[in-house]
Amino acid sequence: MFYNALKRECPLQIDPFKALVGPRPIGWISSLDPDGTANLAPYSFFNGVSDNPPMVVFSSAGRKDSITNIEQTGEFVCNLATWDLRDAMNVSSSGVDSEVDEFELAGLEKVPSEMVKPPRVAGSPVALECRHTQTVHMHDVNGDELKYALVIGQVVGIYIDDALIVNDRIDIASAKPIARHGYMDYSVVTELFRLERP
Ligand SMILES: Cc1cc2nc3c(=O)[nH]c(=O)nc-3n(C[C@H](O)[C@H](O)[C@H](O)COP(=O)(O)O)c2cc1C
Numbered sequence: 001m002f003y004n005a006l007k008r009e010c011p012l013q014i015d016p017f018k019a020l021v022g023p024r025p026i027g028w029i030s031s032l033d034p035d036g037t038a039n040l041a042p043y044s045f046f047n048g049v050s051d052n053p054p055m056v057v058f059s060s061a062g063r064k065d066s067i068t069n070i071e072q073t074g075e076f077v078c079n080l081a082t083w084d085l086r087d088a089m090n091v092s093s094s095g096v097d098s099e100v101d102e103f104e105l106a107g108l109e110k111v112p113s114e115m116v117k118p119p120r121v122a123g124s125p126v127a128l129e130c131r132h133t134q135t136v137h138m139h140d141v142n143g144d145e146l147k148y149a150l151v152i153g154q155v156v157g158i159y160i161d162d163a164l165i166v167n168d169r170i171d172i173a174s175a176k177p178i179a180r181h182g183y184m185d186y187s188v189v190t191e192l193f194r195l196e197r198p
Contacts, residue, residue, distance in 0.1 A: 019182025
């Protein structure tokens with residue numbers, strides 16, 4: 001099949017876009033509001049977008065607490081969402097008031113970060129400590145403003161659970177990272193393969 005996405009002519013009952021662009025890594029974003037209340041939420045329109053320096057981006061569909069906090073305080077942490085933490089990750093996506101600390105809601109412990117104020121998630125084996133560099137407000141091909149904004153940050157500190165480090169490499173499959181697809185679907189990485197470049 002083919003359909004014209006501009007005209008929203010997709011004959012399927014549910015828009016398949018998110019099922020087609022996947023698996024998407026999940027940035028499990030912790031931040032603090034100016035009063036120090038912690039916030040935690042998953043974002044799967046998320047990725048690493050450069051490595052020198054390391055930079056990450058996530059897309060916020062409207063003014064959510066994460067983007068508000070990050071713009072006010074300038075800092076956030078991207079925690080790795082794993083198979084073991086999948087239920088807590090899901091709970092942390094609840095649409096609750098900004099005063100609610102989703103660490104507490106999800107029964108998660110906080111661990112102080114090294115270089116930024118927002119804490120990382122205890123039990124998550126990787127945490128990227130970030131400083132906000134830019135927010136890009138998106139528009140469509142007609143120039144019409146969208147509700148989406150890209151939050152870009154530079155990774156200034158990286159926590160890795162020592163158990164993941166094997167022969168100077170990261171054994172990421174042992175962390176069982178989870179990724180997002182469409183609908184309510186996720187995948188879990190348990191196996192890698194290698195391809196040498198030509
Ligand atoms: C796996 C997963 C991925 C999500 N990805 C996004 C996303 O990329 N962008 C977005 O705006 N919301 C996304 N959401 C929804 C937010 O997590 C949800 O709106 C949350 O309440 C936002 O929290 P905040 O207001 O504390 O930032 C996602 C939810 C889940 C469960």
